[in-house]
Amino acid sequence: MPVSMPVPVLSCHELTVQRGEIPLCEGVALELSAGDICHLIGANGTGKTTLLMQLAGLLPVLTGEVHYQGSKTLPIQPLYVSHQLGIHPSLTVAQNLTFLLNLYGITPSRDEIDAALNWVGLQGFETISSSHLSAGQTRRITLARLYLLTPKVTPLWLLDEPFTALDVDMVARMEVRLREFADMGGAILMTSHQPVAVANQVLDLSGYMV
Numbered sequence: 001m002p003v004s005m006p007v008p009v010l011s012c013h014e015l016t017v018q019r020g021e022i023p024l025c026e027g028v029a030l031e032l033s034a035g036d037i038c039h040l041i042g043a044n045g046t047g048k049t050t051l052l053m054q055l056a057g058l059l060p061v062l063t064g065e066v067h068y069q070g071s072k073t074l075p076i077q078p079l080y081v082s083h084q085l086g087i088h089p090s091l092t093v094a095q096n097l098t099f100l101l102n103l104y105g106i107t108p109s110r111d112e113i114d115a116a117l118n119w120v121g122l123q124g125f126e127t128i129s130s131s132h133l134s135a136g137q138t139r140r141i142t143l144a145r146l147y148l149l150t151p152k153v154t155p156l157w158l159l160d161e162p163f164t165a166l167d168v169d170m171v172a173r174m175e176v177r178l179r180e181f182a183d184m185g186g187a188i189l190m191t192s193h194q195p196v197a198v199a200n201q202v203l204d205l206s207g208y209m210v
């Protein structure tokens with residue numbers, strides 16, 4: 001009996017990266033399987049954020065095909081971490097993290113919140129207003145959810161410059177977590193203007209510019 005190949009988590013064919021009327025890149029091809037971490041690169045303005053937003057379902061795909069686990073519609077909820085962090089300044093650190101996890105159907109326990117905040121170095125900040133945090137600390141709240149999200153909840157992570165404003169130690173911890181998630185069966189497409197040591201694929205959008 002032939003051995004069936006596993007279905008990719010994400011595959012794109014002949015995709016046009018497009019915002020409104022203007023095509024930015026054409027003919028983009030990408031295939032991500034469980035275990036893959038793809039580093040999306042290209043000069044400023046090439047269309048990296050636009051592509052991530054299209055794949056997250058926030059901008060339309062007008063030309064080309066996108067399949068998520070073999071299906072044309074979104075049977076899975078990708079995690080999209082954008083430049084806009086989605087942190088509400090009037091909520092505490094723990095409340096913001098709880099809200100971000102609720103979006104994925106997770107109601108975290110107190111212990112889980114503590115563990116996730118500990119992972120990003122925000123232990124002791126649970127009841128602090130998020131408006132009192134630095135840029136890097138604020139970004140750490142939004143990244144703390146990665147500690148609790150498994151491929152079973154969301155098998156595809158779309159991360160837009162997740163390392164921005166993070167110190168060297170936190171970037172190293174993040175890279176360990178990205179590899180753990182991929183090894184558990186997840187797939188990741190991420191932008192970064194720095195090298196990503198744990199990536200096993202690179203997609204350079206510059207080669208597809210119109």
Ligand SMILES: Nc1ncnc2c1ncn2[C@@H]1O[C@H](COP(=O)(O)OP(=O)(O)OP(=O)(O)O)[C@@H](O)[C@H]1O
Pocket residue numbers: 019024042043044045046047048049050051
């Ligand atoms: N909100 C917007 N409305 C209309 N056009 C936009 C908007 N944001 C970006 N663009 C246009 O879309 C193009 C692609 O932008 P995008 O943010 O996807 O690039 P990028 O590769 O992620 O850039 P960077 O490396 O600077 O983050 C830009 O050249 C810009 O002209």
